[in-house]
Each structure stands twice: as structure tokens, then as C-alpha cells.
Amino acid sequence: MNHLIPLDNLVAALSRLPGIGRRTAERMAMALVQDDKGLMRILANALLEADDGIANCERCGNVTLSAINPCELCTRHRKDAQILCVVESPADIMKIEESGGFQGRYHALMGRLSPMHGTGAADLRVDRLLGRIADEGIAEVLIALGTDVESDATASYLKEVLSNREVKVSRIAFGLPAGSAIEYSDATTLARAIQGRQAI
Amino acid sequence: MNHLIPLDNLVAALSRLPGIGRRTAERMAMALVQDDKGLMRILANALLEADDGIANCERCGNVTLSAINPCELCTRHRKDAQILCVVESPADIMKIEESGGFQGRYHALMGRLSPMHGTGAADLRVDRLLGRIADEGIAEVLIALGTDVESDATASYLKEVLSNREVKVSRIAFGLPAGSAIEYSDATTLARAIQGRQAI
Structure with a gap:
């Protein structure tokens, strides 16, 4: 060519x-x-x-029509509006919405702590997160990040930053995925599933 | 979404x-x-x-700058300008040029005969091909199509159309690809390689 x-x-x-x-x-x-x-x-x-026509919601970071900002997820009624789910990106918000498993508000960090990729705390939308906790009367911050090292570092950082706020901090459970068998699970998944065991 | x-x-x-x-x-x-x-x-x-900025060459069908039409391959000196290589698409022209194995002119059909996809003889650039054979004094038409059923059908069709023209019709050889071993070759490739055996 x-x-x-x-x-x-x-x-x-x-x-x-x-x-x-x-x-x-x-x-x-x-x-x-x-x-x-x-x-x-x-x-x-x-x-x-x-x-x-598409923009990021000025509040949660989700993708939205430029004309509808803040986005619908931020403004329409949500049963658990006092729970704020922290995710990495708008794609995660869509995934969680599709699952139907969450009825609160969202907050996209637009990244994870990653020294290797030059992403520091200042690059994430943490100040905005702290502001929202106060403004919106958030009672619980649910961290919905993945299971890799960078997600763990980001979760630890958020936990520390939020430690002096009057807010509960939780993280989504790690364990066996739906439809999986013990026999075919990897060691880390099994270890985390055992560590996170719940009374039944 | x-x-x-x-x-x-x-x-x-x-x-x-x-x-x-x-x-x-x-x-x-x-x-x-x-x-x-x-x-x-x-x-x-x-x-x-x-x-x-990009167009198909009005003569051979290759991609070219809109401002350079017919394309360079059609106009610059080619050692074997009396051999016309018929291919399916401009991508094939690029591949053959990269190989350095051909020094003639090209003609892209822009498709193959494919009743399944609704591509008939009228959709291919066959009239243009016949015109070029006369206009450019072509002595040999080299059909460089693949080995599937549609390519075979197209090659047969071209051979028939060209049978009453004073032009030699050839097709690229099928056989073992470079670096391959008999042991790992499939039956069809081997059969075609044996069928196309050449004196050494």
C-alpha cells in the first residue's frame, strides 16, 4: 500500500x-x-x-446524550439511591444495569490505579466521588472492580480515602462464577470463594 | 445501550x-x-x-489515488505487459505485487461467480477484460484465483469466454505451499500437487 x-x-x-x-x-x-x-x-x-451527540455524564461519568446531562441513571428514581456503585468505566455500568442486580447510583472512576500505565489517584474521579457522597447523602459505597492487582490497589486506596467518612464501604463478592464446577476452577478463584464463604 | x-x-x-x-x-x-x-x-x-482521495482504477480495478487514474500499475513500464493477471480483488493485486513474482498487468473482477451470494457473470468486470485484451494486445491471461468451488467456477467461465479469442489462458499452479511437508499436507492439496506435477 x-x-x-x-x-x-x-x-x-x-x-x-x-x-x-x-x-x-x-x-x-x-x-x-x-x-x-x-x-x-x-x-x-x-x-x-x-x-x-454523546457525552460523559458530568456526575457519574456514564455515557449519555449530550442533551441529557446529568444522565437518566443519575436523575430518575432508583430504589437504592443511597448506595453508590464505583466502577472503572461506563461499559461496567452497562454490564451491571443489564444484570438487573443493582438499583442504586453509579460512579465511574475512568480508570484504575496503574503505575505501569501512568494512572495515579489524581487521574481518577475521586474528588467528585467524595463530593457526591456528601451532596447525595450516600450511605454505602459499593466497589465493583475486577480481581486483578490494579483493581485491588484501587479498592484499597478508595477504602483508605473513605475511612474517615461516615459511609459504609463494600466490595462485590468474588467466588465461583455461575455454572462453574469446583473441579475446573483455578486455585485463586477457589481460594477467594473459600475466604468469602457465607453462612447459609 | x-x-x-x-x-x-x-x-x-x-x-x-x-x-x-x-x-x-x-x-x-x-x-x-x-x-x-x-x-x-x-x-x-x-x-x-x-x-x-481513493478510487478504483478505471482500467484494472486496483485502488489508486483519485488523481492518478488509470493507476501506476496500468501505465508504468512492465516487463511482461502482454500478460494480464486476472484476480478477484485489489487486495490480491497488492499480495501478488508484494511477492515480486509477476511483471505484467492486472485486472480485478471485483468478485467471483457465486450463485449463493447472487454474484453472476454480469457483476464481474468481464466485458472490460475482453476490451483490454484487444486494446492492449494481451497475449496471455493468467487466472490468479483461489482453490475453492467459486474460484473454480469463475476460472471455468473465463476459460470458456476466452476460448474464441487469440489469447493463451493459464491458471496459477496449485501444490504444496512453501515450507510444508508431505506428512502434514491435506489430501486435496496433495492430489492437486500430483496432478500438476512438472518435469524437472
Whole structure:
């Protein structure tokens, strides 16, 4: 693909999408060039309209229509509005909403503590979190982060920051996933499931 | 992702890219929304610039700058300019050029005969091919299509169409790929390799 600068630029831009390597980007670019249904322009317009029409909720960080900010999850009635679920990203909010297992408010940190990726405490939306706890009369902060080292570090940091606030701090349970068998579980999952055992 | 129309539209447009399912498109859309380096607009602009700046060569079908049409491969000196290599798509032209194994001209059909996908002879650039054979004094048509049923059907069709023209018709060889062992070759590859055996 030498000397076709617009094609090179398209491949370069597509390569920046998550999980898209150079070869896949080249294949996509060729498919776009060959498409006879105007996909190139349809995709460009969809991107421009999303760029204009979608924003992050100024309160919880969730994605929302630019015209509806704060977002619906922040403003409409929620049974457990005094519980604030802290997640890494808006994608997590969608996942938890889909599960139907939570009826409170959300707060996306927009990242995790990660010295390796240069993400420090100041990069997370912690000040905003503290402000909301006071403003919205939050009684419990539920930390819904994953099980890796960075999530654990972030959870520990949040616990410390919240220790002098009058708020309960909890974290989602770790254990066996639905439909799994002891026999096929890994050691860490089993250890955490045993550690987190509950009276029945 | 209910009610976020611009996001839904973006996911729908991304889903139309080859090899991108709905889940991947959702993940891409979220990454684009979260990206703080303006990737959404960069990608949109790259698409618009490619849509304006890239075209198919009116002669061979290859991708080319809109301003350079017919493309360089059609106009610059080629040692074997009297050999016309027929391929399915511009991506194939790039592959063969990379291989360095061909020094003639190209002709992309923009598809293969495929009743299943509704691609008939009229959808391929066969009239243009016949015109070029006369106009450019082509002595040999080299069919460089793959080994599947649709490619075989297309090759047979081309052979028939070209049978009353004063032109040699050939097809690229099928056999063992480079670096492969008899032991690990599949039956069809071996059968075709034996059928296509050459005197040494």
C-alpha cells in the first residue's frame, strides 16, 4: 500500500481501535474502499454524530446524550439511591444495569490505579466521588472492580480515602462464577470463594 | 445501550466492518467514546479523506489515488505487459505485487461467480477484460484465483469466454505451499500437487 496516503492514514486510524492489529486494519480499509453501499461515509457520519451527540455524564461519568446531562441513571428514581456503585468505566455500568442486580447510583472512576500505565489517584474521579457522597447523602459505597492487582490497589486506596467518612464501604463478592464446577476452577478463584464463604 | 441513538448508530456502522461482530463493535464504540485523544474525529476524517482521495482504477480495478487514474500499475513500464493477471480483488493485486513474482498487468473482477451470494457473470468486470485484451494486445491471461468451488467456477467461465479469442489462458499452479511437508499436507492439496506435477 505504498504511496496511497489516504489509505495509509485510514489504516493507521483503524489500527488505534482496541484489538485491531495492522493486518486487520488493512483488511478493513480495503473492505471500506471496495464497499459499494457507501459504508465509508456512513461510518464517518456515525462517528461525527456520536462525537457531537454523546457525552460523559458530568456526575457519574456514564455515557449519555449530550442533551441529557446529568444522565437518566443519575436523575430518575432508583430504589437504592443511597448506595453508590464505583466502577472503572461506563461499559461496567452497562454490564451491571443489564444484570438487573443493582438499583442504586453509579460512579465511574475512568480508570484504575496503574503505575505501569501512568494512572495515579489524581487521574481518577475521586474528588467528585467524595463530593457526591456528601451532596447525595450516600450511605454505602459499593466497589465493583475486577480481581486483578490494579483493581485491588484501587479498592484499597478508595477504602483508605473513605475511612474517615461516615459511609459504609463494600466490595462485590468474588467466588465461583455461575455454572462453574469446583473441579475446573483455578486455585485463586477457589481460594477467594473459600475466604468469602457465607453462612447459609 | 438503550436510548443512546448516536451510539447505537455507531455500533451498527462498526458491525458492518468485516469480521466485526456486535460485541466487538460495542467495545470499539465505547473505546471511541472514552478516547481522550480525539480518535473519533481522527477516524471520521481519515474515512472522509479516503472516500474522496481513493478510487478504483478505471482500467484494472486496483485502488489508486483519485488523481492518478488509470493507476501506476496500468501505465508504468512492465516487463511482461502482454500478460494480464486476472484476480478477484485489489487486495490480491497488492499480495501478488508484494511477492515480486509477476511483471505484467492486472485486472480485478471485483468478485467471483457465486450463485449463493447472487454474484453472476454480469457483476464481474468481464466485458472490460475482453476490451483490454484487444486494446492492449494481451497475449496471455493468467487466472490468479483461489482453490475453492467459486474460484473454480469463475476460472471455468473465463476459460470458456476466452476460448474464441487469440489469447493463451493459464491458471496459477496449485501444490504444496512453501515450507510444508508431505506428512502434514491435506489430501486435496496433495492430489492437486500430483496432478500438476512438472518435469524437472
